[in-house]
Structures are given as C-alpha cells and as structure tokens.
Amino acid sequence: xxxxxxxxxxxxxxxxxxxxxxxxxxxxxxxxxxxxxxxxxxxxxxxxxxxxxxxxxxxxxxxxxxxxxxxxxxxxxxxxxxxxxxxxxxxxxxxxxxxxxxxxxxxxxxxxxx
Amino acid sequence: xxxxxxxxxxxxxxxxxxxxxxxxxxxxxxxxxxxxxxxxxxxxxxxxxxxxxxxxxxxxxxxxxxxxxxxxxxxxxxxxxxxxxxxxxxxxxxxxxxxxxxxxxxxxxxxxxxx
Numbered sequence: 001x002x003x004x005x006x007x008x009x010x011x012x013x014x015x016x017x018x019x020x021x022x023x024x025x026x027x028x029x030x031x032x033x034x035x036x037x038x039x040x041x042x043x044x045x046x047x048x049x050x051x052x053x054x055x056x057x058x059x060x061x062x063x064x065x066x067x068x069x070x071x072x073x074x075x076x077x078x079x080x081x082x083x084x085x086x087x088x089x090x091x092x093x094x095x096x097x098x099x100x101x102x103x104x105x106x107x108x109x110x111x112x113x114x
Numbered sequence: 115x116x117x118x119x120x121x122x123x124x125x126x127x128x129x130x131x132x133x134x135x136x137x138x139x140x141x142x143x144x145x146x147x148x149x150x151x152x153x154x155x156x157x158x159x160x161x162x163x164x165x166x167x168x169x170x171x172x173x174x175x176x177x178x179x180x181x182x183x184x185x186x187x188x189x190x191x192x193x194x195x196x197x198x199x200x201x202x203x204x205x206x207x208x209x210x211x212x213x214x215x216x217x218x219x220x221x222x223x224x225x226x227x228x229x
Contacts, residue, residue: 004156032215043118044157044205044220051215090156094216100170101147102207102218104156 002027004093006105013081014113021076021108023091032094033074034102035065039087047089050074061085083114116140118221120206126227127196134192135224139208146189147218148181149205150174157205163189164211196228 007022025031035047048059055067065076074091091105119138127133139146144165149157160179161171165186175181178196183189193200203225207218 006156032217034217036220043222044207046217046219049217092156096215101159101162102157103159104149106154106156 002103004091004103004105006089006091006108008108009106010109010111012111012113015083016080017112019076019078019081019085019110021089021091021110023074023076023105025072025074025091025093025103027093027095027103030096032096033065033067034092034094035059035063035074035076036090036092036104037087038090038107044090047076081110081112083112086110086112118206118208118219120204120221120224122224123222124225124227126229129198129228130195132192132194133196133226134190135204135206135226137189137191137206137208137221139188139206140210140219141187143208143210143219144186145209145211145216145218146183147207147209148189148191149207151203151205151223152201160191160204193226196226198228201226201228 005024033050036044037047038044050057050067058064063078089108092102094102121136147162148160151157159172161181163183178194181191203223205223207220209216209218
C-alpha cells in the first residue's frame with residue numbers, strides 16, 4: 001500500500017544533540033516532499049519543502065532535509081537541537097501528477113531536555 | 115491575521131447531534147482541503163476543493179459527512195448524527211495551485227468531542 005513511514009515515534013534528546021528523523025514513502029512518480037512541525041498548542045507549520053533541484057534543502061530554524069530518490073527517503077536533520085524544538089514533526093508527500101492531496105506520516109514526537 | 119482560520123476551535127456535542135465547522139482559507143488560495151487528525155496519527159485526507167468544485171473525497175468521508183465551498187471562498191464541513199468515533203481534530207488547509215508545485219497552509223483546527 002502507498003504510505004509515508006516515519007520510523008521514530010518518539011525521540012528524546014538533550015540540548016545540543018544532533019537530530020535525524022527518518023521518512024520513507026512508497027508513492028511512485030514524481031513527488032513533492034515536506035516536513036511540517038506542530039509546536040504544542042499550535043497549528044501545523046511548514047518547516048521545509050522539496051520540489052526539484054538540489055536534493056539537500058534548508059528550512060527554517062536550522063533544519064535541513066535530504067531527498068534520496070533511490071531510497072525513497074526524505075530525512076530531517078538538525079546539527080544541534082534546542083529546547084524550543086520540542087514539537088511533533090510530520091513528513092508529507094504530494095504526488096506531483098495527481099497533486100490532489102498531501103499524504104502524511106504518523107508523526108514523530110521530539111522532546112528536547114534542557 | 116492572513117492565515118487559515120477555523121471556527122469554532124472546540125466543539126463538544128452529544129452523540130446523534132449535527133455539527134458544522136467553518137474554514138476561511140488564505141484569500142488568494144484556490145484549493146481548500148479538509149483533514150482529520152486523531153491522537154498519535156498524522157492528518158488523514160477527507161476532501162478537497164478547487165475553487166467551488168469538490169474534486170475528491172476520501173473513503174473516510176461517510177454519508178454523514180458533507181462539505182461545501184459555495185463561492186470558492188470559505189468552506190463548511192458538516193457531520194450529521196455524530197458518533198463517538200468522530201471525535202478528532204478537524205484541520206483545514208489551503209494552497210494556491212498554479213502548477214504542480216504547491217504547499218499547504220494549515221489552520222488551527224477544530225477539536226470535536228462527541229460525548
């Protein structure tokens with residue numbers, strides 16, 4: 001079945017630790033890829049996106065993600081997390097030729113300990 | 115605030131009652147999406163509109179659910195004869211779809227609790 005998989009459901013890190021959250025998708029064709037973040041009590045916000053070009057994309061707040069087409073992956077990274085990064089992170093895929101909806105992973109809850 | 119606006123933010127209703135939610139998208143956006151999110155899950159697609167036309171509906175959208183976007187601006191999502199399983203966060207998103215590259219902007223959501 002077509003899906004978006006986020007392997008880490010809950011991650012706990014200390015401040016200044018490095019972060020990598022995995023995302024794999026199983027949709028064929030050309031895709032647009034996104035990471036959304038949901039801070040406690042707030043709405044989903046776009047962290048970064050990939051449409052085409054350089055597979056390493058940079059987003060807000062020091063986050064970046066790398067699209068590896070051969071692995072159907074779009075992992076999120078940050079070299080040094082802060083307490084304020086505590087949030088829920090969602091990977092999403094939009095299949096370009098259909099373009100009709102965004103498919104989301106189940107999310108990863110990140111807790112950063114000061 | 116020029117973001118996506120949803121009303122109400124919270125709704126508690128008794129089983130069997132009807133509820134209606136409203137979404138005001140970002141003004142120039144031609145696409146509007148409804149999603150549902152339950153605890154521990156990512157948003158699940160319900161339906162979307164291109165201007166006033168409802169172009170796709172998920173199998174999750176049972177006959178008790180109906181959505182409208184009468185003038186291609188705001189949208190309403192109605193749930194008839196609510197059930198406890200309808201308890202969830204209902205999210206609205208909008209996008210400006212001009213080519214195949216588009217991103218969705220989400221509202222705060224309406225949290226529905228059916229008791």
